[in-house]
Amino acid sequence: MGIGSEIIASVSAGQMQEIFYMVQVKMGAGKIRYKFPQPLRELVDLESREFCYAALNKVSRSFAYVIQILPEDLRDVVCVFYLVLRALDTVEDDMTLENSTKLPLLLDFHKKLDLKEWSVDKIGLKDDEIVLLENFTHVLALYHSLPKIYREVIQDITKKMGKGMHDFTDKVVVTTLEEWDLYCHYVAGLVGHGLSALFSASGHESQDLKDQLKLSNSMGLFLQKTNIIRDYHEDLVDQRTFWPEEIWKIYASSLDWFAKNPKSEKSRQCLNHLICNAMSHAIDSLEYMSSLKNPNIFRFCGIPQVMAMATMDLIYDNEDVFRKTIKIRKGLTAKIMMTTDSVVIFKEYFHHFAASIEQKVLRNPQLSSCDRKLLEIIGELKSKCQTKSTGSMSSYFWVWIFFGVFVAYSLFS
Numbered sequence: 001m002g003i004g005s006e007i008i009a010s011v012s013a014g015q016m017q018e019i020f021y022m023v024q025v026k027m028g029a030g031k032i033r034y035k036f037p038q039p040l041r042e043l044v045d046l047e048s049r050e051f052c053y054a055a056l057n058k059v060s061r062s063f064a065y066v067i068q069i070l071p072e073d074l075r076d077v078v079c080v081f082y083l084v085l086r087a088l089d090t091v092e093d094d095m096t097l098e099n100s101t102k103l104p105l106l107l108d109f110h111k112k113l114d115l116k117e118w119s120v121d122k123i124g125l126k127d128d129e130i131v132l133l134e135n136f137t138h139v140l141a142l143y144h145s146l147p148k149i150y151r152e153v154i155q156d157i158t159k160k161m162g163k164g165m166h167d168f169t170d171k172v173v174v175t176t177l178e179e180w181d182l183y184c185h186y187v188a189g190l191v192g193h194g195l196s197a198l199f200s201a202s203g204h205e206s207q208d209l210k211d212q213l214k215l216s217n218s219m220g221l222f223l224q225k226t227n228i229i230r231d232y233h234e235d236l237v238d239q240r241t242f243w244p245e246e247i248w249k250i251y252a253s254s255l256d257w258f259a260k261n262p263k264s265e266k267s268r269q270c271l272n273h274l275i276c277n278a279m280s281h282a283i284d285s286l287e288y289m290s291s292l293k294n295p296n297i298f299r300f301c302g303i304p305q306v307m308a309m310a311t312m313d314l315i316y317d318n319e320d321v322f323r324k325t326i327k328i329r330k331g332l333t334a335k336i337m338m339t340t341d342s343v344v345i346f347k348e349y350f351h352h353f354a355a356s357i358e359q360k361v362l363r364n365p366q367l368s369s370c371d372r373k374l375l376e377i378i379g380e381l382k383s384k385c386q387t388k389s390t391g392s393m394s395s396y397f398w399v400w401i402f403f404g405v406f407v408a409y410s411l412f413s
């Protein structure tokens, strides 16, 4: 969607202030430290550190954005952590790769981190991922510049994730809910474990945080399940499936049935059932967020969680999930990025989206057991998110000032 249609989307949702946040983001409030418009391939002779940030910008713009929020001493650490896992994921996702190559590489990927030089050609589906693996020696150079305490965490998580991906390679479908949780643990929950360990090691957060394994895992699971549920249509087109059979088999005999019957009651019930499962992690997410001390780490962790919650609200009971990939408005994304800066605002967002989902649940003429379970979760979330504040007035104030200056500047310059 172009910026024009994004503005119209915000206006028609009655959310005028989102436009100002979009302007803020566009004006560079969230400027990316390393901006490289050329293809990554032309940049490989840059120094290793610059290559890593260029690669990060190429493979994930949104992650490149949030990483700048982190305390400075954690940026290289988390950049390397992300790139190593992204490289591993590239190996996992390459369906053209023979299992005889893929399986040992997944199992041994963590051992490559002990080497000073290592790279591999022609693995990956997207060009930027191929370049990342072809120039993995640059990532190794930045990795070896990190203190040992961080390297140990990165290597440990890489080892565990590689083993998990290896074990799931031949599974065509995710069968049980237990398996769904396990798969999401390998690809996302472990990232939560790793980040908590890195935050503790940095001294910015308590030593206790790294031991909060259940909460850290839930942080990852909430994000991963949200994406899996939302990406139903995209994954179906790509002939992948991550929806757990244990749930969707209750409502249909094949997964593509929902795409053929988007308006069916069964389709919506199945979607809402999955959402109910994913929402159970939001309670842990809230507890994890409440335990953080460093304001920058808070924003880094909080922004994706609020976006996931907003996505839950968008996709609940929404038959468009079966027709296309839907995403939250750019304006809302910009607003969340610019304003999620304290536990008070975080709770306001969680409360707001939970209450919105609640309204939709209550529209159902008859409540299923899933609906009742979801209402219970929402009730708990809402009560934990009760805050005295009535809105992020201070940030609104600055937005209006900023917008006034912006308009004055545009008019008189």
Ligand code: CA
Pocket: 089, 092, 093
């Ligand atoms: Ca993958």
